[in-house]
Amino acid sequence: MEDQEILVKFADPASRNLAFNQLVRKYQQKVYWHVRKMVVDHDDADDLTQDTFVKVWNHLGNFRQDASLYTWIYRIATNECLSFLSSKRRKFFLPLNDVSEELAAKMEADPSLAGDEVELKLQKAILRLPDKQRLVFNLKYYEDMKYEDMAEVTGTSVGALKASYHHAVKKIEQYINEPS
Amino acid sequence: MNTPFRLDDHPRRPQPLAPPPDGYFDRLPTQIMARVQPAASQESTAFGWLKALSLPLRTALGSVVVLGGFAATFLLNQSSAPTTPAHLAHANLASVPRTEMVQYLLASDERVSLSDLSELPVAEQDMVGEYLNVSPAEVQAALDEQPTEPSYL
Numbered sequence: 165m166e167d168q169e170i171l172v173k174f175a176d177p178a179s180r181n182l183a184f185n186q187l188v189r190k191y192q193q194k195v196y197w198h199v200r201k202m203v204v205d206h207d208d209a210d211d212l213t214q215d216t217f218v219k220v221w222n223h224l225g226n227f228r229q230d231a232s233l234y235t236w237i238y239r240i241a242t243n244e245c246l247s248f249l250s251s252k253r254r255k256f257f258l259p260l261n262d263v264s265e266e267l268a269a270k271m272e273a274d275p276s277l278a279g280d281e282v283e284l285k286l287q288k289a290i291l292r293l294p295d296k297q298r299l300v301f302n303l304k305y306y307e308d309m310k311y312e313d314m315a316e317v318t319g320t321s322v323g324a325l326k327a328s329y330h331h332a333v334k335k336i337e338q339y340i341n342e343p344s
Numbered sequence: 345m346n347t348p349f350r351l352d353d354h355p356r357r358p359q360p361l362a363p364p365p366d367g368y369f370d371r372l373p374t375q376i377m378a379r380v381q382p383a384a385s386q387e388s389t390a391f392g393w394l395k396a397l398s399l400p401l402r403t404a405l406g407s408v409v410v411l412g413g414f415a416a417t418f419l420l421n422q423s424s425a426p427t428t429p430a431h432l433a434h435a436n437l438a439s440v441p442r443t444e445m446v447q448y449l450l451a452s453d454e455r456v457s458l459s460d461l462s463e464l465p466v467a468e469q470d471m472v473g474e475y476l477n478v479s480p481a482e483v484q485a486a487l488d489e490q491p492t493e494p495s496y497l
């Protein structure tokens with residue numbers, strides 16, 4: 165079902181549930197993996213994915229369509245992730261590096277990375293990036309999102325996003341090339 | 345010497361982490377619908393019917409409710425005000441002895457005008473003789489002495 169059709173059906177109370185169900189099925193994997201790459205842990209990603217879609221339900225009636233539905237949903241998911249990571253630091257009085265270390269420890273326990281030293285080091289390097297830069301890196305590197313769409317998701321200019329991605333790549337390569 | 349790591353040369357994994365549990369994406373829509381459904385059912389049971397009305401109807405309904413509130417307040421205030429029905433007022437007045445009433449009226453001369461006196465002999469001839477100690481003729485003579493034209497002319 166196309167986004168426009170979903171929006172039309174959602175506006176009708178008789179077909180609202182059906183339309184929203186279709187919306188969740190269409191975007192759940194994208195949202196889940198976007199969130200999961202930010203918070204690493206599956207349970208956290210599950211909670212944040214559900215929270216994202218609950219917010220989509222609550223605000224979809226006010227969606228003005230000056231952005232695409234896809235970037236609007238990503239924006240909500242992104243805000244959920246950033247709020248989660250920020251509140252985690254506030255709650256436990258953790259500095260930036262400690263949260264990265266905690267996420268890296270979860271990453272090391274991930275069975276899909278077992279035996280792949282370079283990939284594990286790459287993931288650790290990504291986790292060392294500041295949250296917003298990591299977000300930009302993930303959207304570009306893993307999802308190959310257009311900078312214009314990323315600008316809608318993050319509320320940042322295209323130029324700033326390009327610079328942020330470029331610096332992120334340099335930081336990652338530098339970290340991996342450092343002798344351990 | 346090892347070749348320096350370059351990100352562009354590294355094979356890109358679409359999903360770098362372990363996949364979620366089996367069937368997770370089959371269950372997720374049901375879990376999300378269950379979370380949004382209570383809010384939807386509450387809307388429909390409480391004020392959901394309002395959404396079915398058009399905007400002008402909802403505005404009109406709101407106006408009726410506000411006006412109804414004013415009317416109810418007015419009526420409640422009216423009914424709670426201490427009022428005495430007309431027939432009870434007459435009954436109470438009838439229970440006061442006429443002697444006391446006349447004495448009261450005579451003691452406060454502002455309340456008895458000459459026109460009251462002129463009507464008295466006609467309405468209650470006995471009272472004139474009993475309480476005023478004047479005959480109807482004397483009352484009539486006193487009235488005749490009054491100027492027929494209003495003094496302010």
